[in-house]
Amino acid sequence: MMVSVAILTMSGATLWLTRAQSSEGLNLWGGGLLVYALALPVLTLRPMIPVNFSIIVGNSLFSLSIGLMLWGYYRFLERRPNLWLTLGPVFLTAICMWLFLDRLGMRVMLNGLIAGTQTLVLAAIMYRHRQLTPGHGYQLLLCGCLMSTLICYARFLAVFSGAVSSPTSDGAQLLQTVSFIGALSAAMLDAVGFIGMIKERADARNRTLAMFDELTGIANRRAIRDEFARRSSEARRHRRSLSVLMIDIDHFKEVNDTYGHPAGDRVLKTVAHLIGSRLRAQDALGRYGGEEFLVVLPNTPQEAGALLAEDLCQCIAATPIDLGDGISIHISASIGVAGVPLNDTKHSEDIIRASDDALYRAKKLGRNRVEEGIL
Numbered sequence: 001m002m003v004s005v006a007i008l009t010m011s012g013a014t015l016w017l018t019r020a021q022s023s024e025g026l027n028l029w030g031g032g033l034l035v036y037a038l039a040l041p042v043l044t045l046r047p048m049i050p051v052n053f054s055i056i057v058g059n060s061l062f063s064l065s066i067g068l069m070l071w072g073y074y075r076f077l078e079r080r081p082n083l084w085l086t087l088g089p090v091f092l093t094a095i096c097m098w099l100f101l102d103r104l105g106m107r108v109m110l111n112g113l114i115a116g117t118q119t120l121v122l123a124a125i126m127y128r129h130r131q132l133t134p135g136h137g138y139q140l141l142l143c144g145c146l147m148s149t150l151i152c153y154a155r156f157l158a159v160f161s162g163a164v165s166s167p168t169s170d171g172a173q174l175l176q177t178v179s180f181i182g183a184l185s186a187a188m189l190d191a192v193g194f195i196g197m198i199k200e201r202a203d204a205r206n207r208t209l210a211m212f213d214e215l216t217g218i219a220n221r222r223a224i225r226d227e228f229a230r231r232s233s234e235a236r237r238h239r240r241s242l243s244v245l246m247i248d249i250d251h252f253k254e255v256n257d258t259y260g261h262p263a264g265d266r267v268l269k270t271v272a273h274l275i276g277s278r279l280r281a282q283d284a285l286g287r288y289g290g291e292e293f294l295v296v297l298p299n300t301p302q303e304a305g306a307l308l309a310e311d312l313c314q315c316i317a318a319t320p321i322d323l324g325d326g327i328s329i330h331i332s333a334s335i336g337v338a339g340v341p342l343n344d345t346k347h348s349e350d351i352i353r354a355s356d357d358a359l360y361r362a363k364k365l366g367r368n369r370v371e372e373g374i375l
């Protein structure tokens with residue numbers, strides 16, 4: 001009874017959390033715990049409730065609780081649940097219990113086998129999707145599921161091997177105690193693990209939102225500045241060259257004014273893609289401002305950076321941009337290049353400023369061109 005109250009409290013707490021945030025399967029998981037908490041009194045209060053009802057409904061509820069947890073896990077993954085796997089064992093349990101109403105040993109074995117396989121399947125599905133849920137929450141959940149599997153299979157083996165022959169024997173009492181304590185511990189691990197998984201995923205999403213520009217999918221201003229600071233201090237430490245390109249789309253306001261803001265957004269996405277497709281794996285690209293991009297080129301002297309800038313300039317000018325509705329336009333960009341040669345100890349901000357000055361000159365000199373900065 002105490003185990004039931006403890007699990008009921010956990011399920012209440014879990015369901016309460018779903019009121020505060022989008023559930024992501026937590027409501028089903030909490031529902032599973034609630035059904036589990038109900039199954040225990042139905043199974044244990046046998047003298048007070050009809051025996052057949054207790055056996056069939058209690059064991060089926062137990063199986064349903066695992067099915068609901070599996071369903072909750074599918075919901076967390078944003079996948080359609082496999083109904084055979086989630087609800088099939090519940091019917092199987094009900095039928096087996098009904099068939100063996102007067103054979104306790106058989107019921108314990110079948111119940112252990114079905115429930116153990118259910119939790120094992122849940123653990124296997126979680127393991128298969130482990131790339132989607134890396135983190136400590138997943139590990140706790142997996143431990144909880146495997147612990148439940150062990151307990152269920154241990155019950156099966158204890159009866160199958162003849163180690164527990166009568167329900168009143170010391171072995172049976174020990175098995176029952178271990179089962180309840182183990183089940184409570186597993187339920188706790190499962191609940192904490194599932195909530196942990198939801199939190200870890202939310203944290204990862206927030207980190208991504210904080211680093212990436214929503215429109216273009218490339219690094220945002222803060223992230224590219226951090227990347228630049230890291231790469232430039234690395235270049236200084238190892239006495240390597242480094243260049244940056246400050247790229248600004250020409251007359252972008254006209255694009256917005258003529259074709260509308262969504263068309264302007266499309267141009268920004270296309271240009272980001274064009275630039276990104278011509279960079280090496282070690283280079284970094286970020287959206288520095290509205291229609292301004294910053295490219296960081298490690299191990300690249302200014303002359304090589306200027307060559308790449310020329311190539312980008314020509315590529316942007318030559319590529320028609322499809323705005324939909326049969327409209328396609330050509331745009332151009334101006335680029336300021338600045339680089340530090342080997343052994344130079346210039347401050348990072350000086351490099352950015354030099355590329356900005358060079359970009360300003362490129363604009364002044366007629367746009368659609370590359371200018372090199374002087375440090």
Ligand SMILES: Nc1nc2c(ncn2[C@@H]2O[C@H](COP(=O)(O)OP(=O)(O)OP(=O)(O)O)[C@@H](O)[C@H]2O)c(=O)[nH]1
Binds near residue numbers: 250252265363
């Ligand atoms: N569509 C769209 N427009 C943006 C976004 N961010 C900034 N802009 C627009 O970018 C335009 C920048 O205009 P300006 O700074 O005058 O630059 P420009 O028209 O490109 O002129 P030059 O740089 O001198 O060639 C403004 O109209 C902003 O509203 C965005 O995310 N989407």
